[in-house]
Amino acid sequence: MDAITILKNESNNHRVMQIDLDLLGQNDEQLEDVYDIIAIELRRNEETIPWDKAKQQLLDEGKL
Numbered sequence: 001m002d003a004i005t006i007l008k009n010e011s012n013n014h015r016v017m018q019i020d021l022d023l024l025g026q027n028d029e030q031l032e033d034v035y036d037i038i039a040i041e042l043r044r045n046e047e048t049i050p051w052d053k054a055k056q057q058l059l060d061e062g063k064l
Contacts (some may be wrong), residue, residue: 006018
């Protein structure tokens with residue numbers, strides 16, 4: 001993706017992601033993909049919920 005640049009530190013670890021929104025904005029699907037990846041990374045260490053429990057919760061709340 002030309003719209004995204006990953007910057008690394010001295011140890012070659014990813015540290016910063018630069019996003020050119022003008023270039024990325026030309027393709028809504030790519031923008032959604034980047035958003036999804038960021039959301040996943042932010043939640044990587046969160047506790048998981050079994051699908052059956054999550055499904056029941058959604059049913060109880062009338063969302064499914």
